[in-house]
Amino acid sequence: MSDHHGHHHTEEHLQSSDLLRDVVIGMSDGLTVPFALAAGLSGAVSTSGIIVIAGIAEIAAGGIAMGLGGYLAGKTEQDHYDSELKREYEEVERIPEKEKQEVKDFFESIGLSEELQNKATEEIAKDKKQWVDFMMKFELGLDMPDPKRARNSALNIGVSYIVGGIIPLSPYFFIENSKEALKFSVVATLICLFVFGYFKSKITGVPVLSGALKVMLIGALAAGAAYGVALLFK
Template sequence: MDHKEEHLQSSEMLRDIVIGMSDGLTVPFALAAGLSGAVSSTGIIIIAGIAEIAAGSIAMGLGGYLAGKTEIDHYNSELKREYEEVDAVPEKEKEEVREFFGNLGLSEEVQYKAAEEIAKDKKVWVDFMMKYELGLDKPDPQRATKSALNIGLSYVVGGLVPLSPYFFIDTPVEALKISVLVTLICLFVFGYFKSRMTGVHPLGGALKVMLIGAVAAGAAFGVAKIFE
C-alpha cells in the first residue's frame, strides 16, 4: 500500500495551494482597490490586474519551483554523502544505527543484530540513515514542477476573484464595493480552512486572514486617493 506517500504528496499540494491562493487573493485585491481610488476606467484596472496576476503567478510559481528543486538537490547531496560514509566508515555508521535502537529501549543484543541485518543491504542501510539519522524523506522527483504549477494556478484563481466585478461594472468605485464583499467572504472562507489545516482556531484564523486583506486594500485605496 502507498497510502503514506499519497498522504505526503497531498499535504504538499495543499501547502502549495495555500501559498498561491493567499497571495492571489490579497495582492490583486489591494492593486484593484488602489487603482479604483485613482482612475475612472475599469478597463485600466482590468488590464493592470491581469498583468499583475500574470507576473505574480509566474514569480510565485518560479519561487515554488526553486524551493522544490532545492529540496531535491539537498536530498541527493546528503544521499551521496551517506553512501560515502557507509563505504568509508562502516563501523561508525553501524554504531549510529545501534544508538538509534538503543534510544528506543532495545537491548544491546537486539541493537547489534538489527544493525548487522540492516548493514547487509547497502541501499536499505543508507535509506535508514537518511530517514532516521537525518530526518529526510525521499522527495517526489517531480516535486519542483508540481509545486510551480500548483502555486501559479492557485495564484491565478485567487487573483481573478477580486478582479471579476470589474469585468461587469463600468464604475471603478461601484465595482470595488462588490469586489470588497466577494473577496472578504472568500478570504474568510479560505482563512477558515487554512486555519483548520494548520491547527489554528478556525474562526480566529479566518478573521485574521480577512482583516489582513481588508487592511491591505484599504491602505492601497487611501494612498491612491491621497496622491490623486
C-alpha cells in the same frame, strides 16, 4: 502486502498535504495582492478598463513569480536530499564502523537490548542501499522527495494564485465605474478570504473563527492601505 499498503497511504497523505500547502500559498497571495492593486487603482482612476488591464498583468506576473518560487523550493529540497545521500554513501564506504555505531545508537535509543541492537545493525549493514536509506530516514530525518514535486508545486501555486486573483478583479470586467466595481470586489473578496481563512485554519489546526477573521482582516487592511495611498497621491 500490509507494508506496501502503508507506504502507499503515507505517500498519498504526503502528496495531498503538499497540494494543500501549495494551494494555501498561492491563494492567500492571489486573493490579497490583486485585490489591493485594484483597490488602489480605484482610488486613482474612475474607469474600470485600466484596472482590468493592470490587474491581468499583475495576475500573470504574480502567478509566474509564485510558481517559479515553488519550483525553486521543490528543486532545493531535491538537491539537498541528493547531496546528503551522496555523503551517506561515502561515509558507509569510508567509515563503516562509525556508521554502524550510529545505527546501533538509534536502536539503543528506542530501547532494544544489546543483543538485538547488534543483530539488527548487522542485518541492516548487509545491504548498502538499505543501510543508507535507514541512515537518511532515522539519522537525518529525511524522506525521499517526489521527483515531480518541483514541477507540481510550480503548477499548483501558479494556478491557485491566478484563481485567487480573478475573484477581486471579476467585478471590474462588468462594471464600468471603478468605485461601483470596488464595492462588489470588496464584498466578494472578503467573503472568499473569510472562507479561505476558515479552511486554512482547519488545515493548520488554528481556531477556525479567529483564523478566518485574521485572514480577512489582513486582506482588508492591504486593500484599504492601497486605496488610501492612491487617494493621497491623486
